[in-house]
Amino acid sequence: MSSFSQVRNPITGQATWQENADDYDYHQEVANAGFGDMLHDWERNQKYYAAIKKTIKRMQADGQEVHVLDIGTGTGILSMMALKAGADSVTACEAFLPMANCAAKIMSANGADKIQLIRKRSTEIQIGVDMARRANLLVAELLDTELIGEGAIGIYNHAHQELLTKDALCIPARARCYAQVATSSLAKQWNGFKLMANLDGETLLRVPSQLNECKGDAALHDLQLSQLPTESFHLFSKSVEIFEFDFQQHLEPIQKQRNKVVPLQASQPGSADMVFYWWDIDLDHESEIVLSCAPFWAHPDKDKHVAGEDKPLANSIPWRDHWMQAIYYIPKPLHLSNTKETFYLSCHHDEYSLWFDAQLKEPAESIERHHCTCDLHLINPRSRIGQLNQSLRNKRYLNYLEETTTKDSQFLVLGNSCFLGLATSGLGAASVEIYDSNSLSRRLLDSFIKFNKLENVRLLEKLEEVQDHSKLTHIFAEPYFINSILPWDNFYFGTLLLRLKDRLSEGTQISPCAARIFALPMEFLDLHKIRAPVGNCEGFDLSLFDEMVKASADKAVSSVEAQPLWEYPGRALAQPQEILRVDFANFNQELHQQGCIELVRSKECNGIALWVDWQLYPSESPKAFVSSGPSQPIEIGKFVKWDMFVRQGVHFPQSRTINASRVEWQIDFKPLLGELNFQFDLKSI
The missing domain is CATH 2.70.160.11 (Hnrnp arginine n-methyltransferase1)
Structure with a gap:
């Protein structure tokens, strides 16, 4: 049996029905589940194992039986660690059935058949039905770059209420979140839109008030912060602890919503634009085994790792891709006039996310999570917003446009959110038609047209709306299309040209040519590790996992994938x-x-x-x-x-x-x- 799914080809722009085997979705999920790079994180593996051994030994020394629950077991690696460390019983749960079935085979191959595997979400497990007793040790890896974005708060709260004893220990035991206020002219380019000027510095496009008033998107911008060039940012504060999450809950359940105001002193004058964010975890109750996700300059072990010719300082700390760092952009940049000026960082979290603000006066109440009101952040990924602001890139395009545009030029612009195409109006073109198939993108462009009073610009929803093909002197694109993932997906520009070709005059200039x-x-x-086989992990044979991932990748993963290589x-x-x-x-x-x-x-x-x-x-x-x-x-x-x-x-x-x-x-x-x-x-x- 086969199934059919509708797939849009980015180069032709056509939606076609693709025939897939019944297990195609399964192979896609397996190949892209992201377990591999976690298993290549040697520091994570070693510290989890050390904490499991230490905790089980301590509990048994106190005369306790140790009954382990592993939530989201994945390959079963943490459960096998617990069994080998001497746990009296181990129960593992995994709701992703392909992974659960693989875990069962891995456990058997490693002589860990005593582990009870439950193919359910932890929130569906019932004591007396699925588990014989409550567990007194929980081992889990439920965290993401934001810490709580995968629902850790709800899962831990449910586990303590329904599945664990009152004195249960957890690995990890607790987590702490850190923030550091910074400014960066480079990173700011990922969050706003700068006015566009010609090569002489004269303004071509002024930014509409709705963009200047927009607070942006509160969502984290996850990235490898250690790879951000150190000369591209300045820190306004030391890193400060903003929230602690007690996973063991010996005092009370984890609160789903909190806010905290942290007074800070500016280390220098300037504009506070963003918050650098990361977290660390205590893997054991006594806080002796700590794993930090801090960037290299704030990492507690930075002095223990030595940089060299083969490994820069930024890469001297352990690498991981599943837990990175993040930037949160402050809704309205805060101007700090003096060194040691006091300001207040307002920190907030709900059940799944965090957000921040910075003010000169201490806020009297909690600040609501902000959202985009200008369309720019709704339709464009961070990378595209940065691309729109990229000076050298824009200069190359403007150099061409200034040299070729005359008072008789009639432009047809192809692409999404093409502000460079808008700029041709300011360069003196007689008329500009912009074909942009995305309604939100057209609405954003229209706000620029109205604000800059560009009376010779028309927005087209359909290519058929072009008024007179024979009068077009220029067809221009960056090119950029919202559905593009890989760079050559933007060859859709060529497909659009084929639809126009027979109606264009011979002298029409096409750019890019x-x-x-x-x-x-x-x-x-390190980047290759996301697709590299694991083999042996802390003494456990995971070759069955490697075989499963390879078989799925061969069927469902493209031979080329998109990556921001500056981070790797x-x-x-x-x-x-x-x-x-x-x-x-x-x-x-x-x-x-x-x-x-x-x-x-x-x-x-x-x-x-x-x-x-x-x-x-x-x-x-x-x-x-x-x-x-x-x-x-x-x-x-x-x-x-x-x-x-x-x-x-x-x-x-x-x-x-x-x-x-x-x-x-x-x-x-x-x-x-x-x-x-x-x-x-x-x-x-």
């Missing part, structure tokens, strides 16, 4: 190679290319980075290109600096090849079908 895909063999420090350091093993060139004037042409990249640096190649360079006009000058890849020239053997406002593509080789000497590649592009297929093979000497 071409696109080039580049490939770069990489040695990542890696060295270049060769110079980048162009592997495909697409001419938008001949977009319907099928292309097949193949070649070989010789690896200059003999290290393990564990990833192939891919990106697109957009060619704005026919010239080989660097000014004619806008890249979504490296932001600085590549130096072989050195860490690559990446564009921070777009996700690149990355291919992870399926098998490990030591001392590979070259990468053989093939690429097939069928534009009318929207198919772009990559194949990479590592070859040894």
Whole structure:
């Protein structure tokens, strides 16, 4: 039996019915469940195991039997740790059935058949029906970057009320959340919109009042904060503890909603724009085993880890991708005039999320969670908002637009939220038509049109609404489309051109005129671990888990996935190679290319980075290109600096090849079908 699902092809823009095997959804869930990178987190594994051993030994020394409950067991690793540490009984629950079935096989393969596995959510378990008795030790990993975003508060409260003894211990025992007020001209670009000026500094687009008054999105911006360049931000305060969560609840249940006001003194004058956030956990009752998610500059173990040529200071602390750090943007930046000026950080949480504000006067009451009122944050991801503000990128586009726009120019702009297209009106174009299929994006653009009184601009819901194709002198795009995930998904620009081609005059200028895909063999420090097999973890064989994930990934995961590579350091093993060139004037042409990249640096190649360079006009000058890849020239053997406002593509080789000497590649592009297929093979000497 097969099932059908509707899938939108990002290159053709067409929604088609895709036939899938009955187990396709299962394979997608398994392949993308994210268990792998947790199991590669050696510090997490070692400290969990140490806390389990210590706690069970202590409880038994006090004359207690130890009955363990493991909520959300995953592979069963924590349950097996508890059984091997001497627990009298272990009950594990897992609601994700594919993972539960895999856990059962892993437990059996590791001689842990005594573990009782319940295929339910913990909130569905009943004592006397599913469990013989209440547990007196809870081991669990229910946390995310925000700490409480996966429902930890409700799960712990239910467990204490229904499943645990009154004196039960928990691993982890408690958590603390930390905040540090900062300013960053770079990070601010992910949260607002700057006015747009021409190359002479004259304003082209003023920002409407609704954007200036908008408080933005309260949701966290999760990222690897240690990778944010230290010269790009300034700290206004020391890190401060804002909330503690007692998972053992020996005093009272965890409160679902709290607020706390923290008085701080400014370390320097300036504008307080954001809060850096992270947490740590005490894995044992006595707080002797602590795991911190702090960025490197605030990490309690920073002096124990040594940086070197092979590992920068920012990567000297243990790496993890499932628990990162976050930025929360302050609704209205707070101007601090003097060093040591007192201000107040207002901190809030509900059952699933946190939010912050900063004020000069101590607030008298709790502040409600803010939300976007201007559309910018509703329709654009953080990376796109940052891209809209990227100075060098905008300068390249404006350089082209200023040189080519005249009083007779008639523009058709294609894409979503294309403010550069709006700017052509301010550059003197006779008329501007903007095709934007997204209603919220059109509403946002319309607010700029009205605020800037751009009377020669029309917004089009459908491409068929173009008034007179023969009079168009320019077709322009960045290009950017909301449904794009990988850089080449924006080749949808070429599909739109095909719909227009026969009605355009011969002299119509098209920008970008071409696109080039580049490939770069990489040695990542850590990113490859998200797809790497686990093998053995703290003495337990997890090869069955590896086999399950690989089988599902082969069926449901693309050979190239999108990642913000600036967050994941890696060295270049060769110079980048162009592997495909697409001419938008001949977009319907099928292309097949193949070649070989010789690896200059003999290290393990564990990833192939891919990106697109957009060619704005026919010239080989660097000014004619806008890249979504490296932001600085590549130096072989050195860490690559990446564009921070777009996700690149990355291919992870399926098998490990030591001392590979070259990468053989093939690429097939069928534009009318929207198919772009990559194949990479590592070859040894």
